[in-house]
Amino acid sequence: MGDLSKIQCDYAALANPGVRALHPYMPGKPIEELERELGISGIVKLASNENPLGPSSLALQAVQASMSEWARYPDGNGFALKQKLSQRYGISPSLITLGNGSNDVLDLIVRAYAGTHSEVVFSQYAFAVYALSTQAAGARAVVTPAQDWGHDLDAMAAAITENTALVFIANPNNPTGTWLTDAQIRAFLCSVPEHVIVVLDEAYAEYLEADEYPDGIALLSEFPNLIVTRTFSKAWGLAGLRVGYSVSCEPIANMLNRVRHPFNVNSAALVAACAALDDDAYLAKGCRVNREGLAQLERGLENLGLAYIPSVGNFICFDTGREGGDVYEALLRQGVIVRPVANYGMPAHLRVSVGLAEENQRFLDALAEVI
Ligand SMILES: *Cc1c(COP(=O)(O)O)cnc(C)c1O
Numbered sequence: 001m002g003d004l005s006k007i008q009c010d011y012a013a014l015a016n017p018g019v020r021a022l023h024p025y026m027p028g029k030p031i032e033e034l035e036r037e038l039g040i041s042g043i044v045k046l047a048s049n050e051n052p053l054g055p056s057s058l059a060l061q062a063v064q065a066s067m068s069e070w071a072r073y074p075d076g077n078g079f080a081l082k083q084k085l086s087q088r089y090g091i092s093p094s095l096i097t098l099g100n101g102s103n104d105v106l107d108l109i110v111r112a113y114a115g116t117h118s119e120v121v122f123s124q125y126a127f128a129v130y131a132l133s134t135q136a137a138g139a140r141a142v143v144t145p146a147q148d149w150g151h152d153l154d155a156m157a158a159a160i161t162e163n164t165a166l167v168f169i170a171n172p173n174n175p176t177g178t179w180l181t182d183a184q185i186r187a188f189l190c191s192v193p194e195h196v197i198v199v200l201d202e203a204y205a206e207y208l209e210a211d212e213y214p215d216g217i218a219l220l221s222e223f224p225n226l227i228v229t230r231t232f233s234k235a236w237g238l239a240g241l242r243v244g245y246s247v248s249c250e251p252i253a254n255m256l257n258r259v260r261h262p263f264n265v266n267s268a269a270l271v272a273a274c275a276a277l278d279d280d281a282y283l284a285k286g287c288r289v290n291r292e293g294l295a296q297l298e299r300g301l302e303n304l305g306l307a308y309i310p311s312v313g314n315f316i317c318f319d320t321g322r323e324g325g326d327v328y329e330a331l332l333r334q335g336v337i338v339r340p341v342a343n344y345g346m347p348a349h350l351r352v353s354v355g356l357a358e359e360n361q362r363f364l365d366a367l368a369e370v371i
Contacts, residue, residue, distance in 0.1 A: 102244025177311020
């Protein structure tokens, strides 16, 4: 290895301008890292909207039974998983694009449809990956002001120009937990020109039961410019394996498939996702635990006199009434990891994921201590 201090060339400056301007995504702090730092154990992590139940036992068993195949490449077409999804949602497998998490699919969409002359519209406080992928592609981000922390669809529609390639809508949105109704989404889609592709990110779809909540997949037959993305990371409990997908019209799916890396979803993820889809009891339990946990957190925050943004996800954002980063640090010292959202322009808020009842209580007790 040569002496790196003698590097003459500015390799950072050689990167594409969009890449140089990127702010890296900030993941939640891993439990192991905090345990090392504080020298304590029994840390509660409520920072990344992970499923507190752990994976479905069906998924674990299926992965174990398939491990002997790991010397082989995965099925690059994800045949079995697409079959399962197509049966579950009553759609043709040819409409499905699989990704290494839905983040991967979001990035495929930007790479396939946005370039240096394109504009990409999304809301203030929207999920961070939209800005990241847009910048990396050298496209221009058009960020519309939020309304009550949520997406202002009128403002988003008004921001569309002939250069708009994509619109991203997270429903519900992360980190705010805000959501849009079926009527609102429909009205928006009706107002969008057909050359503009609308991405409806439904990472938390499985948690929502309200009849009012739009089922993006059901809207696809009416709006060919719609792409719906979903994930196995949240309600299906497989965040660590990285598997998500989009559903779109076939021409769009074909284009996404061209930019997709050939083996973007690994064998364990494919097998686990297939098995998880058979475990509706797991999904139902997760939804119940989430509903009860969300109510527990709301009550607890109210008792502490802290305002929160109503959420339908598996997380909730609350106003600390002070510098959120300070409260975050103080909670860390109590062994509770939550998520600062200052990088979203919300310096006084923190986001906490819904955990098991005892984890939620640990968080509320620590918060009471800290506040
Ligand atoms: C968690 C989340 C995702 C999912 O990411 P994966 O890559 O599938 O793990 C996508 N969109 C939003 C809004 C999310 O909160």
